[in-house]
Amino acid sequence: MTPYGGAGSGAVLPGPRDGTAEGGDAATPYASLHVVRAGALTTVQDEGRPGFAHLGVGRAGALDAPSARLANRLAGNPAGAALLETTATGCAVRPDRAVRVVVGGAPCRVTVDGRPVAWGAPVRVPGGAVLDVGHAEHGLRGYVAFAGGVAVPPVLGSRAADLLSGLGPAPLADGDVLPLGRPVRGGAPVGDAVPWAGAPGVLVLPLHLGPRHTWFTPAALRTLTTALYRVGPQSNRIGLRTEGPPLARGRAGELPSEGMVLGAVQVPPDGRPVVFLNDHPTTGGYPVVGVVAAPALAAAAQAVPGTPVRFVRAPG
Structure with missing residues (x-):
């Protein structure tokens, strides 16, 4: 043991x-x-x-x-x-x-x-x-x-x-x-019948564009918010990898490493978006096309490989 x-x-x-x-x-x-x-x-x-x-x-x-x-x-x-x-x-x-x-x-x-x-x-x-x-x-x-x-x-x-x-x-x-640890005295709840959220049939991720969306063509940005992606089998606690149409860049070159946040949608060289989850790196050099707000990521935790994914423009 x-x-x-x-x-x-x-x-x-x-x-x-x-x-x-x-x-x-x-x-x-x-x-x-x-x-x-x-x-x-x-x-x-x-x-x-x-x-x-x-x-x-x-x-x-x-x-x-x-x-x-x-x-x-x-x-x-x-x-x-x-x-x-x-x-x-x-x-x-x-x-x-x-x-x-x-x-x-x-x-x-x-x-x-x-x-x-x-x-x-x-x-x-x-x-x-x-x-x-x-x-x-x-x-x-x-x-x-x-x-x-x-x-x-x-x-x-x-x-x-x-x-x-x-x-x-x-x-x-x-x-x-x-x-x-030792249980809290009197910590047990009075009732035990509560609703639990179900796994998503379609994972909808509200997306705020930026900070590097200008690195992609206008056609690529339309693809991102209109095409159907799927959760890839290589997804893990670090990031949700997607399968679907690649996003074409509008400019060449590489970024110096910059800070990454929870929900950042990074686009590696294969062009397929990766949504950073809780164990994500704090810096990265691939462009971030947008950011998914943290409250929307709980559903991503329950999305099994093959689940359809749609990125939609977040309001505001």
Whole structure:
């Protein structure tokens, strides 16, 4: 077993911005979570570490932030408590003491020691029982919130894993052991029937043109906002890659590296737009034809490869 006693490289601060629910000291956890099946890609995420781009550190954090916040609320946690983000195939874990758990995000089959339990609502998992989060039936990313939060040590104020920089805890592996924080007293919600957003049938991304849209021909800009693209299979937490008609440049040459923001739509040499997601690089040299506002990116987190994508001009 590999205990999570440290977290990546970089300065470790005394605690995360939101605070772990009562206690949350990773050195003396309230409970331990044993990873039985890590799944295709399961990471620890919270609301990320914004504000460090000038140091070359990206935001990271849950890609589908509304689902992560809702799962935490139903588990009785602060909105920014650390939880697990699964990808496509789910995961299976075994707590060493009873804990309240909520599985949300992409709908899936959830079992405790093989018995079906509720998805999208609080569930009590006894100590020693195996919680199995199944394959996503619709969408791509699931969120598993534990009362008290996942209490791995914070890095730069966040417990989020950043796959590009390597900051934060590594993706889960079979046999890992994670600490859980102490649940908040009286933190359990009164009701548990809430709506969850579904996976998009068509991913519509409102686009603000610029700052480098003048590097492309007028025909290319019309193509961008009228053609049908699809989510490419190489998409990941760094960026959503698209398949579709390439965008022709109106000028030659290359840009010096410049700052990149969340939602930037960068166009590499093949001409097919890439939408930067939470683990994106903080600088880049390919022209950015436009920027998608952050609230529209939650749906991108649930868009499986092949999902149709339309870029539309944002108002204003």
